[in-house]
Amino acid sequence: MGDSVTNPAAGYRIVSPELTVKAMRDNGYKNTAFALAELIDNSIDAEANLVEVFACEERPKPGQSHVRPRIETIAVLDDGKGMDGDTLRRALKFGDGRGGNSKRIGRFGMGLPNSSMSQCRKVEVWSWTNGAGNALYTYLWLDEIENGLDEVPEPVHQRVPDQWQQLSDGLGESGTLVVWSDLDRVLWYGAAATLRNTEELIGRVYRHYLKPPEEGTDHRSVDIRLVPVRDGDVIDGERFVSPNDPLYLTHPTCTPAPFADKPMFMPSDIGDEDNPGVVRLPITHNGQTHDVIVRASIARPEARQPNVSGHPWPANASPNTDAGTHPWGKHAARNIGVSLVRQGRELSLDTSWAIGYDPIERWWGVEVDFPRELDAAFGVTNNKQTATHFAELAHFDWKAEAEPGETFKALKDRLAERGDPRLPLIDLAFYLQEKLLPTMRRQIRQQRVGARKNNKRHEDEAAKKANDAINRRRDDGRLGQTDKLDQETEPEQKRQQQVDTLTNRHHIDKETAEALVDEDLAKDIRVRWISNFEDSPAFFSIDLMAGMLQVIFNSNHPLHRELMTVLEDVPDNADADALRERLSRAADTFKLLIFSWARMEDEIPGERQRAKIAEARQDWGRYARHFLDDGDDDE
Template structure:
């Protein structure tokens, strides 16, 4: 080779280094996950993550900054050949589909993740005691200077420093050490680990929940684990079905969600699909779904009180567990029991999206079908389906089957997953959202509204006054003979059957009304009618049901009731203007109805109704203190 041949290399060492570093890891936590993957594949049941900090003198004070990060496990360790290959890009013992239930596949994790965060990675691995460890490393400066091979492993005992810090050093294992942390996202040791806690707990929740592995998080200062600073990662389950998790109390020791029925009575909340790989071999993909239990969203359900430190007059979304759920919105994609990503693109812009969870699990044999990337942070094909509107892609007159046939001819990579995606969107998310919306229907007191019962109280006063003046109805007379239990049953049954309110929520609504002696109630629900409200046929209470499917709901009630707590003065003024305009248009619509009523007898009925309604409105409104 000519001495000048280096100038014609396809890839220069400098570009090689840049490619190694710009590997797409979202943050330090995701990079650390690659090392934990290797530990789990090595059959470790204990993985220890150390963040070691040192003092840094600032202008007016001393701060601490992480200088080293280490991951130590008690797995089976590596021999010299495997150790050397583990630091080679595109190699490694996990490469290929050999049927082993390993997380790794691409042979990229150890070097790729390490050099994305630091300029030197060192590895010790042993199969016969840490004193007999083998050692090798990668250094970016040496690679820039033209180093092409991973250094041959040498015998080098695990340093005493790490032996002293470890709780589980065993006869076999591996230690990975990152130094010169020029790309670590956080500064102090505790902060570095704190920012990894929820992610690590979520990625490995299935391993943690079943006890297959423990992950010790240990911040280190002055050569010692910081007193009171270490902890073991707890599962972070976005389906909130696990019992012992990192969810805030009271749901740290009991499930916050319940399985959403998917049609299999033997496995509630489970559904299986058969999807073929590129060779036509079919594999099982499992979908799980869950939604919030009533007690997670509704205060003071009997037997399920909220904690004493729960924020008063705030709904569940403002509580600690609601904030936790807000960080777990989306569909969790699971590969070989390890989470690849939590895809929030499937969620709508509604605060209630936090109250459902969906998990899609698939084997690594379907990596190409799902579009799994080599850093195991994305599944590009599956993610693209969150934004798919197949109806918009149809040619004129084309059926769904013809559309799929066309995709097959084009070799569209989305085709194998389209049926799964449509099922999730239409047969799963749609009914779950409806149930979640109905779960707290009619419960306005926890929403932050200042006077949720004001209209009902005033209406009750007006009804009683009219009764005293002799204006009684047949319902008034019938209700006098009802016991409180009979009234409760009538009203709860109405809310559950007619308006699809969760039974626990319905019971709370009715108990609240009975306690206050209310004779009127207001509820919003979907109704198949052109009327913008209906009157429920009940004896014990006057219940008005506003039609959420009517245009007036979005223009009037939603504008008034669904006001964000951080609304600006300008936004509030705009809302008031919209309500005033809508009310004026409502009266104009009545006036036009009268003008278009040509039958004299019908016109007389309409005018009488307008006059009578005005009279009733005076009785209900004029004495109101609001």
């Protein structure tokens, strides 16, 4: 009541300043690293060449030796253009955008105050255009706002404190320093831990700025220095941020050895010869059309297999252990998802597009790069941490949303009439869900064909038994088509035919195919088992090649999921109960397989055709006995 009497206008504000700031503090930054990214955005927009992030801690006071050092201050200093007094003052206002420059990363003009107050109670800013000794200074302090302050204090001349000038490696003639103190919402304790938790995210968010600018883009190059400080001195752990590329196509990066200095992934089979792994999709919003660039990659064979020629794993990496358990595999697991990039800066790594329980998800990468003109279409939030419309479409099932008999085009027309905000991105979502991701997942599964890791002994044993059975039959004069072709084909022609079949028909990469064929030829193996996605109701098919009987188990058939996956993809830590459950499930699946054959015979209408099927069943039984026995029994 008293405030409204002394200042009637103040009594009718829709929201009081202190409540506004409290709401902004709860705006939803995921952690300190995301809040720091807002400050780095401002530095890049100010054309900085160097951004320095300081995390400062103090030693425990005497008698507190058991207390861990806790971070007291965080500061971000750049050598950008700096700000004049008016711009500096407006920079600390919530929601005061600074013009419509389409090259800026910032969006709502809320980054500096919003991110700062999400982590601390006091933020101070120095900015200068003519030497750090001539800096302008202002601040926001939550204590004063709660006591009624409703204007950003007018900037005053104040030189940059000596502490920061001494810590800086590149203090420029112009620049800006932002200091956070009274850190009541920073969860990390020590300076080194704070920067360690920050580095990987910052490296991914600004990966396009941490390398030389790409041709045809407006992206600049910037260095980001992370500096842990204790009692005013730099301590161990100072470093420059390396790019963290979730597509693993660039180098050098922060990826662990042996992939820090070479790509771990390769472009996927999209795009053309000039732009492998890249497609442009037009998106129309509010009558304007803009290109969205989709980049995609999948793991190189050597990332998952220890025996690729010329690409050995490190000596300390066990070849008998799954690649996902090694440092580079764990790194890839932290980069699962579709990387959504706006103006060259990552908004989020959207894990909604990945199948969380499937370990192959770590072995592909997708980047969707869009311009700021499509912010509304993507649903970009004001803290630039996600795009809501894009995230919602990760599980979009157009068939489920369509009315009976409605086509995909008719559904889009109906959504257009309704003004559905998802409409501009429907084609993009369809492309990712129905075309790109399924294709890459099939290719990644095919890489396991040549891996022969945990189940190598079982594969060799089955191949040996089958090989022995075929040799016995051939010695008895029972020649198959593969034997006849073998007699008519030169060795190099035979090798090339097998490699071509694996690469062209079954989409296995060339290096893996060649290694697989060479190993089988060296051991005189005449049977091969692979899994492949096939658009067929058959659960397996065969390739008859010179000297090679190749069986392809259809990974698109339910039998693969219910039998092969259950028996082969067994976790290393599976307990006895889990193993018993898997065996029981496999046994049930085998019974259902036999029942399905029996019902097929039952439904055949003609006696003659039914008799032929019964003969085929008996022949198969005889062949099975010959393959399963050790050769002692005759037919």
